[in-house]
Amino acid sequence: MLDFNQLYTVFGGGLLQLAQPLPIIHLLTDSRKLSQPAGTLFFAIRGRYNDGHKYLHQLYLQGVRQFVVEQGDAAELRQRYPEANLLQVPDSLAALQQLAAWHRSRFQIPVVGITGSNGKTIVKEWLAQLLSPDELTVKSPRSYNSQLGVPLSVWQMDQNHTFAIFEAGISQPGEMEKLQRVIQPTLGIFTNIGSAHDEGFASHQQKVAEKLQLFKGVDLLFYCADHTLVHEAVQAEGIKSFTWSRTQAADVTISGTSTVGHKTIIVFKWQGRKERLAIPFTDEASVENALHCVAFLLYRNLPLSEIQDRLDRLHPVAMRLEMKEAINSCYLIDDTYNNDLAGLAIALDLLMNQPQRGRHTVILSDLLESGLPEEKLYRQVAELVQARGVERLIAIGEKVSRYSSLFSVPTEFYTSTADFLAQFQPAQFRNELILVKGARVFEFEKIVQAFQQKVHGTVLEVNLDALVHNLNYYRSKLAPDVRLMVMVKAFAYGSGSFEVANLLQFHRVDYLAVAYADEGVMLRENGITLPIMVMNPSPDSFAKLRQYTLEPEIYSAEQLEAFVSSLEKGAPSKIHLKLDTGMHRLGFTAEDFDALFILLQQHPQVQVVSAFSHLAGADEAVHNDFSQQQISQFRGMAAEVEARLGYSVIKHILNSAGIVRFPEHQLDMVRLGIGIYGVEATGTAQEALRPVSTLKTTVSQVKQIKQGETVGYSRKGMAASDTTIATIAIGYADGYDRRFSNGVGHVLIHGQRCPLIGNVCMDMCMVDVTGLPVKAGDEAIVFGPRLTLVELAKSIGTIPYELLTNVSSRVKRIFYAE
Ligand SMILES: *Cc1c(COP(=O)(O)O)cnc(C)c1O
Numbered sequence: 001m002l003d004f005n006q007l008y009t010v011f012g013g014g015l016l017q018l019a020q021p022l023p024i025i026h027l028l029t030d031s032r033k034l035s036q037p038a039g040t041l042f043f044a045i046r047g048r049y050n051d052g053h054k055y056l057h058q059l060y061l062q063g064v065r066q067f068v069v070e071q072g073d074a075a076e077l078r079q080r081y082p083e084a085n086l087l088q089v090p091d092s093l094a095a096l097q098q099l100a101a102w103h104r105s106r107f108q109i110p111v112v113g114i115t116g117s118n119g120k121t122i123v124k125e126w127l128a129q130l131l132s133p134d135e136l137t138v139k140s141p142r143s144y145n146s147q148l149g150v151p152l153s154v155w156q157m158d159q160n161h162t163f164a165i166f167e168a169g170i171s172q173p174g175e176m177e178k179l180q181r182v183i184q185p186t187l188g189i190f191t192n193i194g195s196a197h198d199e200g201f202a203s204h205q206q207k208v209a210e211k212l213q214l215f216k217g218v219d220l221l222f223y224c225a226d227h228t229l230v231h232e233a234v235q236a237e238g239i240k241s242f243t244w245s246r247t248q249a250a251d252v253t254i255s256g257t258s259t260v261g262h263k264t265i266i267v268f269k270w271q272g273r274k275e276r277l278a279i280p281f282t283d284e285a286s287v288e289n290a291l292h293c294v295a296f297l298l299y300r301n302l303p304l305s306e307i308q309d310r311l312d313r314l315h316p317v318a319m320r321l322e323m324k325e326a327i328n329s330c331y332l333i334d335d336t337y338n339n340d341l342a343g344l345a346i347a348l349d350l351l352m353n354q355p356q357r358g359r360h361t362v363i364l365s366d367l368l369e370s371g372l373p374e375e376k377l378y379r380q381v382a383e384l385v386q387a388r389g390v391e392r393l394i395a396i397g398e399k400v401s402r403y404s405s406l407f408s409v410p411t412e413f414y415t416s417t418a419d420f421l422a423q424f425q426p427a428q429f430r431n432e433l434i435l436v437k438g439a440r441v442f443e444f445e446k447i448v449q450a451f452q453q454k455v456h457g458t459v460l461e462v463n464l465d466a467l468v469h470n471l472n473y474y475r476s477k478l479a480p481d482v483r484l485m486v487m488v489k490a491f492a493y494g495s496g497s498f499e500v501a502n503l504l505q506f507h508r509v510d511y512l513a514v515a516y517a518d519e520g521v522m523l524r525e526n527g528i529t530l531p532i533m534v535m536n537p538s539p540d541s542f543a544k545l546r547q548y549t550l551e552p553e554i555y556s557a558e559q560l561e562a563f564v565s566s567l568e569k570g571a572p573s574k575i576h577l578k579l580d581t582g583m584h585r586l587g588f589t590a591e592d593f594d595a596l597f598i599l600l601q602q603h604p605q606v607q608v609v610s611a612f613s614h615l616a617g618a619d620e621a622v623h624n625d626f627s628q629q630q631i632s633q634f635r636g637m638a639a640e641v642e643a644r645l646g647y648s649v650i651k652h653i654l655n656s657a658g659i660v661r662f663p664e665h666q667l668d669m670v671r672l673g674i675g676i677y678g679v680e681a682t683g684t685a686q687e688a689l690r691p692v693s694t695l696k697t698t699v700s701q702v703k704q705i706k707q708g709e710t711v712g713y714s715r716k717g718m719a720a721s722d723t724t725i726a727t728i729a730i731g732y733a734d735g736y737d738r739r740f741s742n743g744v745g746h747v748l749i750h751g752q753r754c755p756l757i758g759n760v761c762m763d764m765c766m767v768d769v770t771g772l773p774v775k776a777g778d779e780a781i782v783f784g785p786r787l788t789l790v791e792l793a794k795s796i797g798t799i800p801y802e803l804l805t806n807v808s809s810r811v812k813r814i815f816y817a818e
Pocket residue numbers: 487535614654655656657671672673674675681
């Protein structure tokens with residue numbers, strides 16, 4: 001095992017202090033993911049949005065004693081962290097990669113490197129599964145394929161592994177070479193080339209050339225020769241290859257493909273003979289992913305019958321972790337594809353980010369193919385579960401049951417899934433967040449089914465990763481000391497409430513704002529501790545503000561008077577002053593100042609935390625002059641506020657559009673709203689954001705109507721010719737605007753635009769699906785990444801804000817991370 005002493009020999013740097021000899025077992029780059037301080041080496045990495053150096057102190061307090069840093073004065077670091085081993089390097093991320101590369105070079109096993117635009121994770125998971133009877137495979141957890149994820153993946157390699165599969169993903173030139181040095185693949189799979197990350201490259205050729213860097217030293221590269229760009233580049237580079245193709249002679253030449261039920265039959269020539277295999281999928285992407293795996297198994301000379309057996313057991317890979325509503329007010333995170341230590345850690349992080357969902361329960365199967373000795377493995381599992389605050393564990397399997405004594409978290413043990421289900425009593429689960437994580441063979445989908453509640457057909461899916469992406473985009477626009485307030489009024493613009501607030505708290509924003517006191521109370525009751533501003537507090541809510549430490553916006557002297565008279569004499573409290581600079585909604589004008597400051601002088605216990613104003617037209621360039629005028633007026637008024645108060649306050653005026661349009665006026669804080677929910681209000685940087693919400697419903701019935709027949713209320717929909725219509729389960733009571741009636745709106749079914757026919761009803765509407773193979777139960781997308789809020793809002797003359805916040809509360813919200 002490596003110890004800190006030797007690190008120095010691996011990547012040099014300046015050894016600032018060697019306080020004690022310690023082994024290096026865990027590598028940590030995100031302070032929030034600490035689970036076992038002893039044996040942890042923390043790399044302080046400076047990223048685009050955050051800086052690991054900020055968390056050294058906290059980690060030291062939590063018991064971490066080994067650090068790799070870039071910055072800091074040696075003497076000061078030694079003094080602050082007397083018991084720590086400290087190494088200083090020019091680039092912490094590069095050091096992490098070097099350490100992983102060093103670790104990798106200690107193993108002589110086959111290592112498969114996978115890259116390509118799509119399918120990397122699925123090919124990796126399937127190949128590992130297909131090889132599992134013969135090999136003990138170590139692989140990247142989920143989609144850990146970045147500059148940071150790859151070294152952490154490779155670090156998992158251990159003496160017991162016989163095979164390794166790592167994926168590599170890049171977004172700009174120069175990155176793959178670094179990943180190649182870490183992975184050092186002996187075999188390669190190039191899945192395909194598409195448009196992902198196009199923006200980082202001059203051309204597809206350049207992207208292919210860059211990706212090929214991964215395969216510099218491989219013995220053999222697997223790919224589909226029908227991807228011409230890939231094929232030509234591989235040939236030009238002279239990389240030894242193993243190909244499959246539908247159009248030309250290849251190692252595996254496919255001569256026919258047909259669909260039979262849920263399977264795709266592939267006829268192909270292999271070693272001079274005509275053979276066939278059935279792939280248990282029919283969609284194109286899955287068939288391509290499976291064919292890469294088939295090529296690999298053929299190269300390994302597995303008998304055809306054996307390949308078929310193993311293919312039959314493949315299942316779709318869930319690419320994201322979903323949080324679903326379940327029985328008895330429980331929520332369920334369904335992660336039933338595979339179960340290994342790294343995947344468990346990732347899933348537990350998601351659990352940890354949702355502290356309000358009641359008790360945290362984990363249902364866990366045996367961990368298969370970890371490569372670790374069993375006792376060591378289950379000891380690590382027990383530590384991880386404990387460190388992540390799991391309150392109840394249900395362990396299923398003979399192996400984990402054998403190590404019951406290692407678990408300190410309250411645990412029930414069952415020998416099999418059937419054993420658990422036989423004793424399952426729904427009433428024993430209430431108000432819990434339950435992570436269901438099991439290896440494929442345990443068929444935990446049966447457990448998921450037992451917990452699941454049937455949801456009414458319409459759901460709003462909220463992508464938590466997209467929220468974080470958007471948050472980071474706006475953060476990257478902010479000068480270093482500018483604070484960030486995020487608006488979570490109106491159920492976080494319809495996207496949930498404490499779920500979103502949770503995430504913002506986890507990602508350390510400075511302030512939240514809501515419209516009404518009740519919204520703030522709900523956040524507090526769900527454990528949100530960030531400061532919260534309430535923009536429209538009514539006098540009857542003042543007591544609640546105090547009780548829940550919520551900070552009111554004050555916009556008039558009368559309101560301030562009512563507020564202070566509600567306070568106990570002398571009780572301190574914080575307020576925010578709203579100044580009217582031209583919006584003419586709420587706020588003080590300069591004329592109101594005398595009355596305001598007389599009151600404030602009489603009540604020095606009332607502290608003005610901030611002064612702010614709101615732009616009336618930041619989203620439209622035509623109003624730029626007016627916005628500038630508002631800003632300069634605000635600066636003047638805020639200066640007067642500070643002068644009269646005799647202390648300084650946080651000054652803020654920019655909303656989402658303002659952040660993009662007036663970067664020079666960020667002042668002390670900005671107020672981010674619609675942007676974090678994925679709509680860029682100025683319309684100039686929409687592509688920098690990711691859509692957050694998808695509103696989906698299902699088809700209830702499909703029917704044929706004759707030319708001239710009418711559809712729906714008032715007989716507004718008229719069939720111009722014989723027409724197939726689908727009735728979908730969304731209406732204006734769900735928030736689907738009635739202005740979409742009669743061909744104005746459309747939904748996506750099977751990716752095709754289907755126009756509305758007739759009027760939108762209360763709970764349903766009808767769409768024209770003529771010529772499409774639509775059937776009851778199919779999914780219909782009302783808005784989402786491919787049918788944008790911006791476009792839909794425009795079509796009915798409103799704004800995305802209205803469409804988002806109108807989604808009714810009866811529509812279930814489903815939160816997921818990718
Ligand atoms: C809603 C709101 C914001 C956020 O506006 P967006 O356009 O959604 O960014 C900022 N400030 C105030 C006072 C608001 O009411």
